[in-house]
Amino acid sequence: MGIRFRNVSHEYSSYTKKTYKAIQDINLSIEGTNEFIALVGHTGSGKSTLAKHMNALMFPTDGSVEIFGSEVTKKRNKKIKYNDLRRQVGLVFQFPEYQLFEETVEKDIMFGPLNFKVDSEKAKTLAREALSLVGLDDSYLNRNPFNLSGGEKKRVSIAGILAIDPKVLVLDEPTSGLDPYGRQVLMNLFSDIHKKTNKSIIIITHDMDLVYRYFKRVIVLKDGELTFDGTPDKLFQSDIIEQNHLDLPNTVKALKQLNEKLNLNLDVYQKTPEAAAKEVRRVMKHE
Amino acid sequence: MNSIIIGQYIPGNGFFYKLDPRTKIIAIFFLMISVFMLQTIVQLLIAIGIAVVILLIGRISLFKVVRGLKPIFILLVFTFIFQIALNTEGTVLSTATMHFNLYSIISAVLIFVLWRILLRFGKFKILLFLAFAFALYFNFRYITFQPDFYFFQLTIYEKGVEMSVFVVLRLLIIITLTTVLTLTTKPTDLTQGLERLMHPLKKIGFNSEDFALIISISLRYIPTIFDEAQKIMAAQASRGADFSEGKLKDKLKQIISLLVPMFIIAFMRSEELADAMESRNFVPGEKRTRINILRFSIIDIYTGLFTLACFAGTILVKVML
Ligand SMILES: Nc1ncnc2c1ncn2[C@@H]1O[C@H](COP(=O)(O)OP(=O)(O)OP(=O)(O)O)[C@@H](O)[C@H]1O
Ligand SMILES: [Mg+2]
Numbered sequence: 001m002g003i004r005f006r007n008v009s010h011e012y013s014s015y016t017k018k019t020y021k022a023i024q025d026i027n028l029s030i031e032g033t034n035e036f037i038a039l040v041g042h043t044g045s046g047k048s049t050l051a052k053h054m055n056a057l058m059f060p061t062d063g064s065v066e067i068f069g070s071e072v073t074k075k076r077n078k079k080i081k082y083n084d085l086r087r088q089v090g091l092v093f094q095f096p097e098y099q100l101f102e103e104t105v106e107k108d109i110m111f112g113p114l115n116f117k118v119d120s121e122k123a124k125t126l127a128r129e130a131l132s133l134v135g136l137d138d139s140y141l142n143r144n145p146f147n148l149s150g151g152e153k154k155r156v157s158i159a160g161i162l163a164i165d166p167k168v169l170v171l172d173e174p175t176s177g178l179d180p181y182g183r184q185v186l187m188n189l190f191s192d193i194h195k196k197t198n199k200s201i202i203i204i205t206h207d208m209d210l211v212y213r214y215f216k217r218v219i220v221l222k223d224g225e226l227t228f229d230g231t232p233d234k235l236f237q238s239d240i241i242e243q244n245h246l247d248l249p250n251t252v253k254a255l256k257q258l259n260e261k262l263n264l265n266l267d268v269y270q271k272t273p274e275a276a277a278k279e280v281r282r283v284m285k286h287e
Numbered sequence: 288m289n290s291i292i293i294g295q296y297i298p299g300n301g302f303f304y305k306l307d308p309r310t311k312i313i314a315i316f317f318l319m320i321s322v323f324m325l326q327t328i329v330q331l332l333i334a335i336g337i338a339v340v341i342l343l344i345g346r347i348s349l350f351k352v353v354r355g356l357k358p359i360f361i362l363l364v365f366t367f368i369f370q371i372a373l374n375t376e377g378t379v380l381s382t383a384t385m386h387f388n389l390y391s392i393i394s395a396v397l398i399f400v401l402w403r404i405l406l407r408f409g410k411f412k413i414l415l416f417l418a419f420a421f422a423l424y425f426n427f428r429y430i431t432f433q434p435d436f437y438f439f440q441l442t443i444y445e446k447g448v449e450m451s452v453f454v455v456l457r458l459l460i461i462i463t464l465t466t467v468l469t470l471t472t473k474p475t476d477l478t479q480g481l482e483r484l485m486h487p488l489k490k491i492g493f494n495s496e497d498f499a500l501i502i503s504i505s506l507r508y509i510p511t512i513f514d515e516a517q518k519i520m521a522a523q524a525s526r527g528a529d530f531s532e533g534k535l536k537d538k539l540k541q542i543i544s545l546l547v548p549m550f551i552i553a554f555m556r557s558e559e560l561a562d563a564m565e566s567r568n569f570v571p572g573e574k575r576t577r578i579n580i581l582r583f584s585i586i587d588i589y590t591g592l593f594t595l596a597c598f599a600g601t602i603l604v605k606v607m608l
Contacts, residue, residue, distance in 0.1 A: 057521045083529045091525040097555070098515075099522040101547035111544065115527030115537070146551065160526060 002032035002200070003054055003089065003168065007063035010049055022049040024224045025063070030054075032068065032167055035200035036191070038211040038232070041221035042245040047204045048094075050221065051170050054202070055089040056082045068167070087116050090166030094173045096150075096157035105131070105148075105156050106141040112164040123163070130163035131156075133193065135185060151182045158186075162193075168200040169193075175205060183207070187214055212236060212249040213271045220244050237269060251276045296473050302586070303345040303471035308480030310587040314594040315468050321601040322460050328449065330604065331456045337597070338463050345467060352466050359462065360413065363455050370451030377446030383428045387437040391430035398422045474506040476579075483581060497571065504560070512553065519548045 005028040011021050023046040030037065039047050052058040053065050056072045064073045068088045070080045093099065102108035109127035114120065131140060134155040140148075145156055158174060171190070175183040187210055194201050205211060211218055212232050220228035220235065222244045228235055235241065236248060248256075255268035255276055266283050270276040303311065325331050342349060356363075402419040406412060428441075469477070482499035489495065520530060528541040 052521065055525060057524060083524075083527060086525055086527060093518070093522045093525070095518075097552055098519045098548055099526065099544075101544045111523075111528075111540075112526035115529070164526065 001068050002035075003030040003068075004028070004066040005053070005063070006066070008053060008060040008065055009062040010046075010053065010058060011061045021224055022046045023053075023221070026050065026226050028219065028226060028229065030168070030202065031200060033198045033200055035168075035202070036194050036214070036216045037200070037202045038215040038218045039202055039204045039221070040206065040208075040211060040218060040246060045221040046224040047221055048172055049224075051091060051172055051202070051204060054168070054170050055091045056080075056085045057091065083116075086166075087164060088166055089168045089170060090161040090164050092158050092161045092169070092171045092174060094176065096153040099157050099160060100145040100153060103144060104142050105136075105145050108145050108156065109160050109163045112160055116164060126163040126165070127159070130159035133162055133189065134159045135189060151178050154178065155186070166199075168202070170202045170204075172204045173206070174203060175207060175210065183210070190214075208236075208247050208249045209251070212252070220246070233269065255279070297351075297470055299346075299471065301344075301346040301471065303347070303467060305584075305586060306471075306590060307581055307583050307587050308472050308476040309484055309581060310583065310590050311468050311472060312477075312480050312484060314590055315464050317594050317598045318464055319461055321598050322457055322464075324601045324605050325457075326605070326608070328453055328456070331453065331460070334460055335456065338460050341467060342463070345471065347467060347470060351470070352463055356459070356462060359458075363458060364416075366454050366458065367451045370454055371443060371447045372441070374447035374450050375442075375444055377444045377449070380443045380445050380448060382440060382442040384438050385427040385441050386431050386435050387427065388430070388432055388435045390432045391427050392436075394430060395423060395426050398426060475503055478503040478506070479577075479579070479581060494572075496575075508556070511556070512549070515552050516545065516549060519545055519552075522548075 005026045008023065008026040008028075009021055010023050013020075039050065041047050049058065053060060053072075054067070056065070056067060056070075059072060059074055059076070061074055064071050066072070067085045070085055071077070072080070072082075072085070100108055102111065106124070106127050109130055110120070110123040113123040113126050118126065128138065128141065131138070136152065136155055136159070140152070140156070145153060148156065154174065154177065158171070161169065169190075174190075175186055178186065190201055190203065191214055193199060203215075215232055218228065218230065218232050218235050219226065220240065227244055228238075228240050236252060240246075241248060247253075249271075251270050251273060252268050255266050255270060258264055258280065259266050259268065264283055266279055270279050322331075322334060325334060339349070342352065398419065402415065402422075405415055472480075478499045481502070482495045485493065485495035485498065520528075523541065523544045524530065528544055530538075530541055530545075
């Protein structure tokens with residue numbers, strides 16, 4: 001079980017322009033549990049398009065996506081309850097403005113569970129739990145979602161999906177637009193959720209520091225094609241980085257500079273500033 | 288959504304693309320008046336011939352225009368039916384009793400089902416619809432087993448048929464003409480043309496520049512708003528809002544979940560736009576220069592002459608006959 005892409009392509013068509021393949025011939029397998037995946041690639045590489053295929057918001061124009069046993073193809077299949085697939089795979093969009101609409105945060109978070117026929121008492125509890133999961137306390141429950149700061153809105157929108165309790169969680173750039181501290185907090189949160197519940201989590205991001213530090217697996221897209229699927233260690237040690245217009249994590253970049261400028265022999269592949277400092281100390285001691 | 292062609296510009300470079308938008312607007316205006324002055328079907332058929340010639344000159348495919356007619360097909364059908372059923376002038380063409388009894392209703396249902404099934408395979412949906420309408424007519428007319436639950440006399444008058452053909456033809460021509468205009472004129476050019484044409488109205492307090500600005504901004508944002516609506520629907524669908532199924536009460540909630548973000552985003556966009564315009568020194572009411580200045584050329588004169596000829600011709604016909 002889980003999500004399986006088989007030769008999936010998606011072609012956007014529009015009236016005037018020629019058709020344009022946003023993703024091409026993707027083969028990919030994502031387990032239903034225990035995955036912590038970063039989806040990276042340059043702007044316009046097809047990440048969001050790929051993500052929308054994971055909960056059947058989009059149908060492939062070619063190939064098929066198997067989502068927890070249901071085969072999603074080009075044609076709408078009457079036997080498949082697409083709504084149910086969205087309960088299994090929750091997708092959080094980049095901009096919270098696209099989903100917040102209720103008068104209170106509590107009601108807004110309850111919208112998802114209620115749509116999936118959870119009774120309203122249970123939905124209330126779920127809303128409260130989801131809100132505390134994203135690090136907001138109960139005082140937010142009765143606030144108007146439109147009066148929140150950007151970061152708070154983002155958290156509420158994430159809580160809105162968490163309350164549905166999907167098996168797999170897909171987040172489209174959840175950390176963009178947040179301050180550095182908020183980014184850390186949110187990443188720690190996803191990491192915690194993953195560790196506690198073993199849910200598979202897929203996160204689209206441009207932040208290589210986060211990718212290196214937190215994730216078990218990285219998928220790289222370039223111009224709609226899947227060019228890498230493996231561990232962050234393998235990614236950053238290979239030359240795939242430059243070919244795909246990606247950046248190295250800051251720690252690696254800094255250590256590489258040190259090696260060059262000071263002629264040191266540091267092991268540059270350190271995930272955190274602390275680890276980097278330790279490595280520098282180790283080498284300095286030797287000298 | 289992509290099939291909506293009315294009011295949609297398609298880039299190209301035929302004859303009508305080179306024409307000044309002012310010429311096009313004026314020409315269409317006068318041609319429409321001409322169409323309304325026509326009085327017989329023969330005259331209308333000639334007008335249709337001219338319309339087809341216009342399409343050929345502009346190398347606009349007939350197919351595209353016909354596809355553009357799809358959204359208003361229902362309107363045409365209703366006009367047709369009302370004219371036939373309600374017009375009681377002229378000689379009687381046919382009169383028949385429509386029988387509603389158990390058998391005719393059952394077979395009508397069967398015809399309906401057959402129509403829906405054929406619709407799935409068929410490409411000629413319009414023809415299929417006409418066949419369906421005729422089948423229903425003969426069904427109620429000839430299945431006469433008693434007892435009838437209900438029956439009525441359907442009398443078709445000569446004038447009714449004539450008028451219904453007349454009205455539909457007239458609508459067809461008018462829509463074709465406007466489609467030529469909107470298909471070949473960029474929305475911005477269209478508003479600029481309108482603005483120039485309505486400029487004299489400034490004397491009576493109508494500011495055509497503001498008006499043109501409002502129109503062009505609205506036009507500019509229609510695709511954006513469609514786009515946003517789709518994104519919002521996707522975001523809400525991820526939270527289980529199923530816009531295609533569900534009970535009425537759930538539906539209402541789902542529509543609200545679409546509308547509220549739409550409004551909020553629209554307000555955000557408009558504020559951003561206002562800021563962007565102000566920071567580029569836009570002052571309402573001030574005089575502005577243009578990037579593209581409209582200029583008449585020789586083809587505008589030809590078009591003007593052609594329009595004049597059509598218009599004069601129609602007046603002549605009206606006066607003479
Ligand atoms: N609705 C659409 N219609 C036509 N083309 C589209 C549409 N949405 C996306 N595209 C095109 O498909 C390509 C992939 O878009 P996508 O949004 O998946 O990129 P992305 O990797 O998520 O980029 P970003 O990092 O900027 O979010 C882009 O080139 C984009 O122009
Ligand atoms: Mg994206």
